[in-house]
Amino acid sequence: MVADAFVRQGAEPDAFRVKEFDLTKLCRYDIVLVGTYTWMNGDIPKQLHGLFEAMEQQDKTLVTGVFGTGDRCFATYCGAVDLFRDMLHAKTILAATLKVEQMPSADDRKRCGAFAESVLMKYSHRKGMLSAANS
């Protein structure tokens, strides 16, 4: 749904399962979005620990976003999204976050559209700042 929202707005996203993604290729992307569920006490699932550490090492000019599913019956709703958000805010240009309860609904399609719009706006703003700095 998130990838579709970016396509609808003219972007060309590549989507990977984290275990199929070569972390050394992160630096090839203009924008990196992380999608995660939350595990146990609001934790990041084990499969995403390597990605979390690799994102911490990225250039401060990388535009990022994080989205994920969770369940409000747990004390730390979408805690993994919050943990990524805090790190990405400190280490990258964090554009937007999105939390979805359980299965995405039709309304969440609209929220994915707003998420994509915020990310792409932040990216075009960053591009403008960089070209002004280089001219």
Ligand SMILES: Cc1cc2nc3c(=O)[nH]c(=O)nc-3n(C[C@H](O)[C@H](O)[C@H](O)COP(=O)(O)O)c2cc1C
């Ligand atoms: C053992 C277990 C622990 C979970 N812990 C949390 C949690 O701490 N916070 C949260 O928001 N969701 C928690 N969840 C909910 C999962 O994140 C949820 O299943 C998922 O976001 C919905 O995606 P799914 O449809 O792929 O299961 C937990 C689920 C399980 C099974």
